[in-house]
Each structure stands twice: as C-alpha cells, then as structure tokens.
Amino acid sequence: MKSKRNTKIGFIGLGNMGSRMAKNLYDAGYPLIGNDIDESKCTALAEIGAKTTSDTTQVVKECDVVMTSLRSSDVFFNVAETYFLPNAEDAQIFIDLGTSEVGKTQELATDLSKKGSILIDAPVSGGPHGSETGTLRIFVGGDAQAVEKCRPILEVLGEPKFVVYCGPSGSGQIVKGVNQLAMGLGAAAYMEAMAFGVCAGVDPIAIRKAIGMGDSWRGEFDRIAKRIIDGAGKRLVVKYPELPYFLAEAEASGFEIPLTKALYEFCKKGSYEMLDNMNRQSRSFWHELTKDSDTE
Secondary structure (H helix, E strand, C coil): CCCHHHCCEEEECCCCCHHHHHHHHHHCCCCEEEECCCHHHHHHHHCCCCEEECCHHHHHHHCCEEEECCCCHHHHHHHHHHHHHHHCCCCCEEEECCCCCHHHHHHHHHHHHCCCCEEEECCEECHHHHHHHCCEEEEEECCHHHHHHHHHHHHHHEEEEEEEEEECCCHHHHHHHHHHHHHHHHHHHHHHHHHHHHHCCCCHHHHHHHHCCCCCHHHHHHHHHHHHHCCCHHHCCCCHHHHHHHHHHHHHHCCCCHHHHHHHHHHHCCCCEEECCCCCEEECHHHHHHCCCCCC
16 A cells, blocks of 8 residues: 555545545545535535545546445445446555445455455444544455555544454455344334333333333433434334345345344335435334324
8 A cells, every 4th residue: 555645545425424534534634536426515525625526437547545435235336337347457445435235245346356456345333423533433344455554544434443354355244234233123122112112002201211211221222212202213213224235145145134034024014214314215113113003
C-alpha cells in the first residue's frame, strides 16, 4: 500500500453512513473522491474541500482503493458489475462496507482476482453515530495481507480493537450476519413478548414497569417497551430487508436458522410498509403482531 499521501481513495455512496465515513477519511489526510447518484450529497462533501464526481467510472479508474457504502446488496453488486469489473486494474483494492450476500461476495472476489484486483468485505456496525465518531465495529473478510495493508484506512473509520479480521472472502459478511441476527431476533423476541401482554389487554406502561427498567436483558426489553409506549412500535426494526441474505447463506451451506426463517416469513405476508433505520423500505413486525387488535 502506498503512503497515506499517495493512496487515493474513491468513496461511492454518501448517505447517512457513507458521508460521515468519507469525511473522516478526508480529515485524516487521504486524497479522496466522493461519488453518489444524489448530486446534493456530493455537494455537501465538496463543501469541506473534498473532490467529488458524479462519474462512477472516473472514481474506479483514478483510485487505488475504492470503498462503497450502499443501501443494499443488490445495489452494491449492480455497481460492481457495471463499474468495477470492466475497469478494475492490477493491485487495485475494493472495500465493501455494506451488508451483502456471502455467495455473491465470494463470486465477485474471484472475478476481480482474475484482473489482479482484490475485494475486501468489511461491513460495519454502529450506525450514524459510529460513523461520525470513527468508532464503528468492522467485520473484515478477504486476503489477509491486503486487509493488513488497508488496516490504517479501516482504523480511521472504526475503533481499532473492533476492526476484526474474520477470515477469507465472505467471512466479514458472515460475522455481520451474526451481528444483525442477534439484534433483529432479540428485538423481535421482546416485541412478541410485549405483544402477548398488550394484545391480551394489559396496559403497556404496566408491563414496562413490571418487566423492564433493569440491567441485562431487562434493559433491552425496556428500550423496546418505551418505543412502543411512545407510539414508535411500527418503526422498530428486526433487520427484515437483510434476512434473505442470511437465509440464502444458510441454505447454500446446508444448515438451518429456523427462527430467522419464521421471522422473515411472518413479516413477508404483511403489506404494511415502513422505512427502517437505514431508510430502506421494510415491513413492520410490530404492526403484523398487533394489526388484529386495537393496541397499535
């Protein structure tokens, strides 16, 4: 890897997460080109002095390292097939910071390796606050030597002790799946428990006082209960848009994740649409749990 001054980074996707990560890289002294289909997001980054362009091909052709923070697996692979594969060069590194399907990640890594370039899967966790403060957890998969070369870049974005090498290509996405399922299934469990009480006629405030307001699991239950009491239950997330990625990997690898499958199938049958915490169209688990009662 070249020195920081000579390592040119392209950053594709300047949304809630990407804009903050790109700013941190620019502030750390890396030459940066930002890119997004929304011109206003490019303008916002340009206002701090970074170079931006609406030409994604230019980003790939000009940069040593190309990083992406895109809203879904499908969007990422579309960008990769349209811009990365036709323009990738020897020794160029691509880093996917989003949550993407494992099998497709491994296929893309193989295709890019035929051109002498490298794909690192490095999905992040920590939300906009973690992006803002550079304290994200980053789950990293890919060629070990390439990952170590890129560690200084990743440690600008994440808390160094939580920038963890997980193994070969796809391993970062698998560990991100562990993270998402722990969050999504946990939230779903507390919502279902809460729905049992309120649909049976008990005041949700009473349930919260009796069960929540404590340490360990009670604290997480309390957070869910408060959101429901405050009228935000429909916007609670269970990682629904990403569940198919993890189900596909389980099927491909020959094992089952029955709770995840049940959660996905239950939500899928509903028609109520919401925007999740990443502004992706999703379905509301709480709505589906309570739609036949008067407790929404």
